[in-house]
Amino acid sequence: MTLFEPFQFEFFRNGFMVATLAGAICGLVGVYVVLRSMSYIGHGLSHSIFGGAAASAVLGVNFYLGAGMWGLLSALMIGRVARRGKIGADAAIGVITTASFALGLALSNVFGQAKRSIEAVLFGSILGVTTLEVIAVACVGVLAVAIIGAFYRKLLFATFDPEVADVTGVNVGRMEALLMLMLAVTILFTMKIVGVLLISALLVTPAVIARMVTNSFARMLVIAPLVGAACGAVGMVISYHADISSGASIILLAAFVFIVVYTVTGARGRGNAGGMIH
Amino acid sequence: MTNLIELNGISHSYGGPTVLEHVHLTIDEGSFLGVIGPSGSGKTTLLRLLLGNLRPTEGVVRRRADLRIAYVPQVETVNWNFPITVSEVVLMAAAAKWYRPRATESERKRVAELLEQLGLGGFEHRHIRELSGGQQQRVFLARALHRDPELLVLDEPTSGVDVRTRHEVVHLLTDLHRNGTSVVLSTHDINGLAAHLPLIACVNRELIAVGTPAEVLTSSVLERTYGAPMEVLEHGGMLLVTDSPMGIE
Secondary structure, three states: OOOOHHHHOHHHHHHHHHHHHHHHHHHHHHHHHHHOOOHHHHHHHHHHHHHHHHHHHHHOOOHHHHHHHHHHHHHHHHHHHHHHOOOOHHHHHHHHHHHHHHHHHHHHHHOOOOHHHHHHHHHOOOOOOOHHHHHHHHHHHHHHHHHHHHOHHHHHHHHHOHHHHHHOOOOHHHHHHHHHHHHHHHHHHHHHHHOOOOHHHHHHHHHHHHHHHOOOHHHHHHHHHHHHHHHHHHHHHHHHHHOOOHHHHHHHHHHHHHHHHHHHHHHHHHHHHHHHOO | OOEEEEEEEEEEEOOOOEEEEEEEEEEEOOOEEEEEOOOOOOHHHHHHHHHOOOOOOEEEEEEOOOOOEEEEOOHHHOOOOOOOEHHHHHHHHHOOOOOOOOOOHHHHHHHHHHHHHOOOOOOOOOEHHHOOHHHHHHHHHHHHHOOOOOEEEEEOOOOOOOHHHHHHHHHHHHHHHHOOOEEEEEEOOOOOOHHHOOEEEEEEOEEEEEEOHHHHOOHHHHHHHHOOOEEEEEEOOEEEEEEOOOOOO
């Protein structure tokens, strides 16, 4: 068995491309996620989208439409509950997204979705990735790059100093909504390959690795997608040869890179990452 | 003299008890106002109402149309681990106008001029964490000045800085005011900063007094503001406020 053997299969080639693109997109969006300390939102949204995916399957609605609307609705509800100030954002996420996740599990049980299909959604699978899905993920990537390019300064200002950005004329609420939309779409289109339970790690790990090696925001936006893409690509090959789920393989590789960079960069890297690593 | 901002009967609460109650305050063109009061007295809320970051739960805020306001937050609230350089911080001031990710030549020139003016020439590519307290304060002042503001609002500009930095900040603000910028700031530092300003507002949930230091820095006003006995001494023509803790002989 050679290293390139899996590339003779179309399903693997599609899965490989989606994993590479998913790693790059998660790395890019992840920079904003970690710098805004929003890691828990990524984690929560992926759980919530699982509920939407299960409901879509039961109702016979298109997966991306149903799960996407569900995810967006959850994100808006989280924002609304948190803004009211009676409970914190983390508590709102805990209630709304886990309830959505539980609903997804219940629907799957009641309507008899195969255990294997649930496992594939939870932990990621390279099987059944179509060419159309590769194109869809590529479009999400182009959209994310276009949004970040067009709103680079506004997003940077709203991320670094939202209060002053607001006074300076940046519509902070709109920038936050744009970030939430990017995050929801990224999770929606990449969760099939990485899995609901592991997607937040792909959002966070490449960005934290990038932060450990650079002090520049612009360079972080280049390094994090490269790290994510490399972990996605190499992780897929490992997944095939080791016969483990694609999500687990990609995330374990990202965690390994994190440990190496953490060790090599020493105190400087840990200092850069600051509040991200305790 | 024209009004820049007028607060008419403003009250505000964050959903719980009222933080500010029935405040009437006018910021005129050419003002140099210091807002003093104990922690939790509503100073920052007052500044945020002036800035338009908050909408009052009661009352009306009138702001002159097209008023250019710039804000310098407390340095304690800044995330110093954020991966950002000095020039990137200053360039943020133009964020609302530009969709171009990279700065133009003229923008870079303007940033360099501002940093030079504030004694930070050559620091453009330094990470903000690598600067001293005074330099960090001046970076955020440079970002505010990039907008060429008519009104500059500062939250605790001398909090957590040493005496030398405090003098630098006071001189900088005095120069800016002399050159036509109106300034409103909040401070805990009565002797080191507020006493040197032409106008002081004392706040503790309500506006207790507004006037010159001679009018406002009196034992009775300060006791109403801080809820503790305070003495005011005169030394070399300057007023000095000291607290007089009860029970200590």
